[in-house]
Amino acid sequence: MTLPRRFLPSISALRALEALDRLGSATAAAEELSQTQSAISRQLKTLEGQLGVTLFLRQGRSLVLTPQAAEYADRIRSALQQIAQASVKLTVNPVGGSLSLAILPSFGMRWLVPRLADFARLHPEVTINLSTRLKPFNFASEPFDAAIHFGKPDWLGTEALRLKTEAVLPVASPDFLASHPPVRAARDLLDLPLLHIETRPNAWAAWLAAHGVEGAKVNGTIYDQFSTITQAALHGLGVALLPDYLAEQDLATGRLTCVWGDKTMISGAYYLVWPVQNGRDPALTTFRDWLAGQAEDEDLLPR
Structure with a gap:
């Protein structure tokens, strides 16, 4: 179905509206868009006439969006972002496509990146762009096609x-362990300074419960990323509960030692996630099919 022309405003007018909403003034919008203030005003007036709705009010020499116009601007911001993303993908790699992927910094660098050479060898036509994000976000407002999520x-x-x-497994530096009483049972770790990662607030409690220590009060210092908590453990500040893929290199070189026990599975896993509407994107499909072959779990079906 073809929409009436009045419901398909020009990109320049929509950009003017979006910029005015985000920046708060026609002067700032004009500067960002490399236009004159009068040009911005004309575009907004034309948009207002085309839609037949009041979009802004004059307060002195300033333009102020109506609440309805501000809501409209928020919606078209996502649409403009999607248009820009599609254009970048087309121009960067018009043959095989490109994939903008948000990754968790530690998992991305230690688990994913070492495997990407194989993907590049098998699929040189697809470009993978990586950026780090620690938390879930709105795909509609961020320039990503998919993300690694825990x-x-x-x-x-x-x-x-x-x-x-x-x-995960509890690790500490050899010097730290040499200066503290020996650990003979999981409960003994409660007598040591425990290091916590911000993104896994219940990790220690879950690990202790998995080893029969229920309801323990767990204290310690908190770190925002695995890179910092790993350095804290290496410098003898306490015992860190690290994923096996992060600890293996330092364990192999003797810089860290497993304090007690072996690998323990806890709740939570790493996922590749993508918006439902992107599911048939060729670059994403190629990457997802390849990544399924790198995964360690049996149940690989999207859900």
């Missing part, structure tokens, strides 16, 4: 491919 596959409006269930 937790549960409950990211609204997405499908998911499970990559790896997290297995």
Whole structure:
């Protein structure tokens, strides 16, 4: 169905409206868009006439969007972002396409990036662009086609491919262990300074419960990323509960030592997630099919 022309305003007018809403003044919008203030005003007036709705009010020499116009601007902001993303993908790699992927910094660098050479060898026609994000976000307002996510596959409006269930182990530096009483049981770790990662607030409690220590009060210092908590453990500040893929290199070189026990599975896993509407994108499909072969879990169906 073809929409009436009045409901398809020009991109320049929509950009003017979006910029005015975001920046708060026609002067700032004009500067960002490299136009004159009068040009911005004309575009907004034309848009107002085309839609037949009051979009802005004059307060002195300033333009102020109506509440309805501000809501409209918020909606078209997502649409403009999607148009820009599609244009970038087309121009950067018109043959094989490109994929903008948000990754968790530690998992991305230690697990994904070492495997990407194989993907590049098999699929040189697809370009993968990586940026780090620590938390879920709105795909409509961020320039990403997919993301690596830890937790549960409950990211609204997405499908998911499970990559790896997290297995953790308690580690510390040899010097730290030499200066503290020996650990003979899981409960003994409660007498040591425990290091916590902000994104896994219940990790220590879950690990202790898995080893029969229920309801323990767990204290310690908190770190925002695995890179910092790993450095804290290396410098003897306490015991860190690290994913196996992060600890293996330092364990192999003797810089860290497993304090007690072995790998322990805890709740949560790493997923590739993507918006439902992107599911048939050729670059994403190619990457997802390849990544399924790298995953360690048996249940690989999107859900």
